[in-house]
Amino acid sequence: MDSMSTAEPITNVQPLRSLTVAYASAHFGKSIFWYGSESLFAFLLTEVAQLGPSSVGWVLCGSFLLSALLDVVVGVLLKRRLSSAVSAAHLQFMGALATSAALMFLFAVPAMRPEAPLTLSAVAILLFRIAYAFIDIPQNAMLSSAVGTVADRTYLAAARLAGSGLAALTVAGTVASLVYSVETMRAPLLLGLGIFMAIVTVGACAMLYFAVRDEGHGPTLPVQAETSVQPLGGKIDSLAWLLIAAMFITSFASPVFTKLLPYYAASHLLDPVLGTITISLISVGMVLGQPFWLRALKDRSGPIKITVTCLSISVTAALFAAAGTGVAWSILPAALLFGVSSGGVGAALWSAYGDVIADTGAGNEGVAYGVFTASAKLSLATSAAGIGLLLEDSSFREVTSSRLLLGMTLPPITAGVLTVLLLLLWRRRWESARPAA
Numbered sequence: 367m368d369s370m371s372t373a374e375p376i377t378n379v380q381p382l383r384s385l386t387v388a389y390a391s392a393h394f395g396k397s398i399f400w401y402g403s404e405s406l407f408a409f410l411l412t413e414v415a416q417l418g419p420s421s422v423g424w425v426l427c428g429s430f431l432l433s434a435l436l437d438v439v440v441g442v443l444l445k446r447r448l449s450s451a452v453s454a455a456h457l458q459f460m461g462a463l464a465t466s467a468a469l470m471f472l473f474a475v476p477a478m479r480p481e482a483p484l485t486l487s488a489v490a491i492l493l494f495r496i497a498y499a500f501i502d503i504p505q506n507a508m509l510s511s512a513v514g515t516v517a518d519r520t521y522l523a524a525a526r527l528a529g530s531g532l533a534a535l536t537v538a539g540t541v542a543s544l545v546y547s548v549e550t551m552r553a554p555l556l557l558g559l560g561i562f563m564a565i566v567t568v569g570a571c572a573m574l575y576f577a578v579r580d581e582g583h584g585p586t587l588p589v590q591a592e593t594s595v596q597p598l599g600g601k602i603d604s605l606a607w608l609l610i611a612a613m614f615i616t617s618f619a620s621p622v623f624t625k626l627l628p629y630y631a632a633s634h635l636l637d638p639v640l641g642t643i644t645i646s647l648i649s650v651g652m653v654l655g656q657p658f659w660l661r662a663l664k665d666r667s668g669p670i671k672i673t674v675t676c677l678s679i680s681v682t683a684a685l686f687a688a689a690g691t692g693v694a695w696s697i698l699p700a701a702l703l704f705g706v707s708s709g710g711v712g713a714a715l716w717s718a719y720g721d722v723i724a725d726t727g728a729g730n731e732g733v734a735y736g737v738f739t740a741s742a743k744l745s746l747a748t749s750a751a752g753i754g755l756l757l758e759d760s761s762f763r764e765v766t767s768s769r770l771l772l773g774m775t776l777p778p779i780t781a782g783v784l785t786v787l788l789l790l791l792w793r794r795r796w797e798s799a800r801p802a803a
Contacts, residue, residue, distance in 0.1 A: 395567030397533030423754015430747035441736020448732030461500030466564030523717035531652030617745035651705020668718030680782030
């Protein structure tokens with residue numbers, strides 16, 4: 367079911383379109399950091415520190431576990447500041463500055479040519495993960511505090527996923543230029559990429575802060591009495607915990623697929639053009655799919671949106687697996703459809719969670735979103751270790767091997783089906799627990 371905020375409607379709210387542009391821009395900047403770290407941390411650890419795939423998997427697993435812990439800690443310690451859109455936007459701007467500094471330090475490691483690159487890289491990654499929590503949690507908390515209706519949160523959730531897709535496309539292009547450059551140019555290019563990412567992200571977060579700062583123009587959470595603040599937990603919040611579980615399960619879907627896709631393209635598609643287009647179409651689908659899902663699932667409840675999109679990602683992953691055993695170019699529409707489905711799952715989960723927290727978690731947005739993102743990162747930590755073990759056996763590069771294709775597609779197929787089953791189980795128990803009308 368969709369939830370409405372129990373607070374009074376927010377007055378003097380900046381037009382939704384203007385706010386959406388600022389919010390999506392800030393999410394684009396945050397996502398550049400995220401996808402950049404996802405793509406380039408492994409590159410640094412393998413090319414600079416000379417670690418094997420399995421070791422890289424465990425290092426990234428540990429960094430995700432740390433990040434999950436930090437999300438919860440930041441959400442708990444700063445929950446009062448995160449309950450207001452204005453203070454959350456200011457905290458995110460400060461977090462963008464700190465994260466930029468940590469990222470540029472990390473990307474400067476190759477140029478420094480240190481004697482202990484692994485140690486220096488590990489310290490830099492640790493600093494980045496700490497700083498990133500201060501840009502990530504505020505951005506997420508604003509999904510509940512920046513607007514006051516279900517429809518507006520759905521709109522913002524779609525915009526954030528479109529921003530994620532554009533960020534993924536941007537990072538894919540810059541990473542490709544780095545990977546295919548001559549070795550002597552990689553260090554300065556990497557540092558230049560860090561500077562570019564920092565400028566974009568700090569600027570975008572500043573734009574969002576200014577959009578919500580001025581009283582009478584920026585949306586803020588109405589002032590509420592202390593007694594109205596509800597802690598997480600309780601009968602109503604059972605839906606929040608369900609969505610946290612769904613986030614954990616679905617985080618095995620698209621992330622595993624997209625991490626393994628470059629390896630699959632390089633070792634199985636054998637055509638650089640086909641591989642590049644296939645990788646890009648995932649992000650294109652995430653962006654282009656948002657208007658489709660907004661229209662197709664308009665006025666549908668949160669659980670219905672999640673159910674439909676999760677079934678979609680299972681079906682499209684199966685289509686990709688089938689295309690991988692058929693004509694090479696048939697993989698392109700399958701990749702596009704998978705991107706559309708992936709963006710739909712993300713938007714459905716985030717908008718549903720935003721509704722629930724706005725309704726039942728006023729004042730506890732930081733804690734709620736800290737737990738929500740921590741569940742995703744625990745899933746990512748598990749999958750990172752699994753991917754490392756999968757890639758440790760070089761037989762995956764053989765054209766006749768199906769290990770990579772199955773490793774890419776089985777997680778989203780399974781995650782989509784499991785999430786739907788979880789929703790059905792919850793709905794049956796919920797309905798049986800409701801008092802008769």
